[in-house]
Amino acid sequence: MKYFREKKPDGCILCLIYEGSKEVEDLTVYRSGLVSVTVNLYPYNPGHLLVFPNRHIQDVREMSEQEEREMSRVTKLTLDVLDDLFSPTAYNIGFNMGLEAGGSIDHLHQHIIPRYPREIGIAELIGGKKILVESPYDTAVKLTEAFNSFPSQDSVSKGC
Ligand SMILES: [Zn+2]
Numbered sequence: 001m002k003y004f005r006e007k008k009p010d011g012c013i014l015c016l017i018y019e020g021s022k023e024v025e026d027l028t029v030y031r032s033g034l035v036s037v038t039v040n041l042y043p044y045n046p047g048h049l050l051v052f053p054n055r056h057i058q059d060v061r062e063m064s065e066q067e068e069r070e071m072s073r074v075t076k077l078t079l080d081v082l083d084d085l086f087s088p089t090a091y092n093i094g095f096n097m098g099l100e101a102g103g104s105i106d107h108l109h110q111h112i113i114p115r116y117p118r119e120i121g122i123a124e125l126i127g128g129k130k131i132l133v134e135s136p137y138d139t140a141v142k143l144t145e146a147f148n149s150f151p152s153q154d155s156v157s158k159g160c
Helices: 013-019 065-086 122-126 136-149
Strands: 028-031 035-039 049-053 090-096 109-115
Antiparallel strands (some): 035 049, 090 109
């Protein structure tokens, strides 16, 4: 799969995505004034997303109170949307902070990784045996639709 149109772009990939640069594939599925959600370029599972502040910061301690509130709101909304679309049974959620933690991305970002029953483990993934059941492009299309059509995040009851 080809994520970059030509060569690896210079600069921060999340900033390039936010700025709408032609150098990167835009897999953004949701954006508010302060926070964006994009499908991970190298998904571990279908629905593996990155939630990141639009501002280029590198440390959770640099987040303003507004950004923190917005991260929290968007994280919850994202979980609701993923529940609805993929019905995972569990999640890994965590910040990558710093280059060593986040591969080549030093722009603060939070991973949301849906987990499914009987998925194969990280060893098989590294061994190249993991077969993704859908491309991140297809995931992005589905998720964009789901975010757009999702009822107000304040809705209390999902019914049974
Ligand atoms: Zn950045």
